[in-house]
Amino acid sequence: MDPQQAALLVEPDRVAAALSEALAAIAAAATPPDLAATRQLHDGDRSPLALANRALGSLPPSERAAAGARIGAARTSIREALLAREGLLHQQWQAATLRAERVDVTEALTRSEQQRPRVGRGGRHPLSTIAERVAEVFTALGYEVAEGPEVEAEWFTFDALNIPADHPARSMQDTFFVTSGESGVVLRTQTSPIQIRALLARPLPVYVIAPGRVYRTDELDATHTPVFHQVEGLAVDRGITMADLKGTLDHLAQAMFGSGLVTRLRPSYFPFTEPSAEVDLQCFACRGACLTDASVACRTCGNEGWIEWGGCGMVNPRVLRGVGIDTDTYSGFAFGMGLERTLMNRHRIVDMRALVEGDIRFTRQFGSAL
Amino acid sequence: MRVPWEWLGELVDLPESASARSVADALTRVGLAVESIDRSAAPFTGPVVIGRVLAVEELTGLRKPIRYCAVDVGAEHGGTRSIICGAPNVAEAAHVVVALPGSVLPGGVAIAERTAYRRTSQGMICSGRELGVSDEQAGILILDPSDTPMTVGEPAARVLGFDDPILVVGVTPDRGYALSMRGIAREVGLALDVPFHDPVSMLHPGTGSTGTGSTGTGSTGTGSTGTGSTGTGWTGPADAPTVPMAEAAIVASATIAAAEGADRLVLRTLTGLTDAASPAWLSRRLRACGMRSISAAVDITNYVMLELGQPLHAFDRSRVSGGLTARWAVAGERLQTLDGIVRELSPADLVIADDRGPLALAGVMGGASSEVTADTEAVILEAAHFLPVAIARSSRRHRLTTEASRRFERGVDPQVAQAASVRAAGLLADVCGAATVGVAEAGVPAVSAPIVIAAGHPGAVAGMPIGADEVRSRLISVGCAVADVAGDGERLTVTAPSWRPDLSEPADLVEEVLRLRGYDELPATLPVGRGGRGFTLRQRRRQQVGRLLAGMGAVEVLTYPFTGPISWQALGLPPDDERRQAVRLANPLSEERPFLRTEMISGLLEVAHRNNARGNGPAVIVECGPVMRPRPGMDGPVVHPAVDRRPTAAECAALDALLPEQPLHLGLLDWSSGEWAEPIRWIADLAADLGCTIAVEPTADAPFHPGRAALVRLAGGQVLGHAGQLHPEVCAAYGLPPASGAAEIDLDRLLDAATEVIAAPLSSHPVAKEDLAFVVADDIASEVVARAIRDGVGPLIESVTLFDAYRGPQIPAGLVSLAFTLRLRAPDRTLSPAEIRAARQAALDAAARVGAQLREEA
């Protein structure tokens, strides 16, 4: 390009004029298509400032920097104005569109329902249905279903269950605390506080089953989830024995996993039961054959013959006294097990994440009952 | 607790047939769950084997003595190898450890064949230090085959104690005694019914224990022999050097000035301590138990803790001014603990202090100022009994859990302090040459209160007969003293041994009897509840809702109820929206989601997004669950009702007042139909199934399209929630189709409103249909016209449904044409044409009153 012509193109006055023209045009653009045209005109390849920019190369080197800065600043201003106007027009356009799309919402109910759109097949989450199934097994035994809040007082979650403030058992379960450590409120770490609420609210004898969601500060992985489900069973009556507990667990095992299965109890410790035990479920896949027959390799139980299932015991007399029950006359048992584990075993679900991700393909497999 | 097999074998007479697996199973059966069986890993790899020195040739004329040895390393390793060795103690016939070429010793030292002094060395004869088994480097390690059987050529790892099985026992918080070899070995003895040798009884008679109460009944049942293995330095204090009385002036005095925190303090002052390395057996056992070897003095305190369960602490005598006192800290006092952290103490912290101030956080960690160092010549050895609550509180307050605090929190045998002190003194004498100059004691620990239990009680709890003799013998076997109350064997007075503070009620004794009898022997009986009424109406309705929604095609999901400002932002909730008032967690898993959910839709949006990303759907998903809303007053004072009696109604109410509201909500997300009305219809159908009708009115609330969403009310006017099309920005934020819809309602309210069906009489007379089209202002809802018609026609109207709504060029702007079908029917007759005409006119009149003019005959 001719240097003189180039010098003309980059003159300060000329650049300033191009800028003010562009800003005025942008402000005047009333619709998104208007604005698009304005952009082409003032920020496009053939816009005055684009041409000026191309002329820089033909300038004497000493003038290039100043002219370049001038043009750059003007173009930046134009682009910022375009962006701002674009946002505003989009907002206006959207507001107008939303206004135009307005409907008479009562038509949803006044219209005849001749043509409802079809959606795919539905399904219930298997954790919901297995909780109902367990509850059903126990209502058939004369139990009632008890409930309690998920955000629960520490007193119901720990103190009333014989877990005093400074007892190591309090830190056994990694607890979510609400607001501050002193709020007295936690996300329940187990369904056991429902025991206390049931015993306070119901006349004796008490036979209740209590499925519910519980929380611990575990990260989600293939075998852990911070939010999971338990089912709690409680029987308090005259002469309740540990044999009753064993028989009840066997009954549940058979109802959930197949006739003839039994459970095994191993001594353990829970503050709210004494004696306490871990419950193992006889492997429903090999029924313990892997223990006696070396040729049987069982993946379900990992050749242990048993599957860890939950915890149980005789309700600690301290707990019963704490709800005003005469322990000379009454005794009770309680048990709790994870519904995720039960479900995973029952349906060979290998990864916990399947239960929490909400993949509709997973849930649809189960239909509406188990 | 990590339990090395070789150590266990020293305390229990394990049967020949016992394997780590069988002992693990037996322990698990009595309530000490063995979580895994580890093997102690050797710090070296490759062919490190046992060799026997056949010949030693002294090389002369060198600057230092060098020996050229012929060593038999077994046929499998090439028979006899020639090895250069500088150690003075290498001798013919000695059993040594040979690192053959290809092996790698601690520190990454790779062994290869090499040439020196014009001879080839085919390996290395190792010292204890080179093998990482001890700090001994003065000579090579000479093994004693009479101590540990060994064969030439076998891997040295086993002989050096590295391949030893280690039972990893999960100790439940009630069984503090099992955090010691003494406690575990006792249980193994019980589980296998083999003799257990109580290390406390093995101490020198007369000084081993503070009284008969502690161990008197503990070991008699299984026949303690009083003679342990001598391979690991068992020496009573009688063997320890004594010092002249003149030195007694430096004996530290013991004072307890915090009775609620400490009830026993035994201080032993020892002098003449030399800095020595721990013997290999000791450091090996510490390592097997998961502890690091530090110095002989510190290692010995740790070792005795592992052995007897009594945490010990050694203070450098020269850095202690006067005696030691167990007292509560004074506000403002500070202590730098051994981990280097300077800690602000509170009056709830129990400390061990000298004249100048706190030296240790009692039962948790020692202080830096009195730490034992290589220069320490005199120590004060502290063996104390602290109360569990005091230690637990300090440990929690300072977020500091140590081997000592774990034990004190779970209960240390209050009677074992003296024995532990004696035991440590013996080891310090042996290893470090230290001599006791004096012992000061304070405090008398409480003794266990006797428990009265009916002999028949364990059997009654179990539901099977258990004889009084069995009850008695099982309780004695765990260390209890048992006496008859009345001499008739009906009621027993049982005194728990000092190491079982967890035994305080008959129920605790029942567990002891049953676990030793074996839970496997419990019979199985099935009790049934009386008068159970099955599911409550509300529970059945919940199930009904779940099944109905699935039947209608919705897929149920369960989302985590954690949320945060990011989600609220994405929903477009205004800053003052009440759904931004949420319950916050003190320790959330994610800092982005520290709140509990106040609405259901954002969780469903995330699930929909995930499904979309996986190519699933479109679909309708639903979730039922609580939302949490702060309640005024929930930050009020925390109540702590006593737990030894029933809480009062007022106390229960005060507890419930701390909790947020947790109403059950139903959320629904439809990215399938693309119709704004669908979410409203889902709610209407659900309500209808529960016997309820709903009404809707426009709303501009987030996260909905301001012109295509409804506030949903029950017929009675109570607000149920929202339903309709989502705001396009919300759909865009989650990558969903632009006309996706959602609904959220308070399911509790709907369930409350659910009614029992009262069957309507159904008319069998024919229906008369009338189609009417009206022109009406565009802002008059079709429902207003329909309701006017219904009300205007009265009982004869069966239904009014809209079949067309038209806006466009055929009618003036600002108006809409609404076409309705009226169904008319009487319960008792066929309607006459006159009646139908009258009804039609009533409909027209009523419509006109709301501004709707008849357009034409449809």
Ligand SMILES: [Zn+2]
């Ligand atoms: Zn199996």
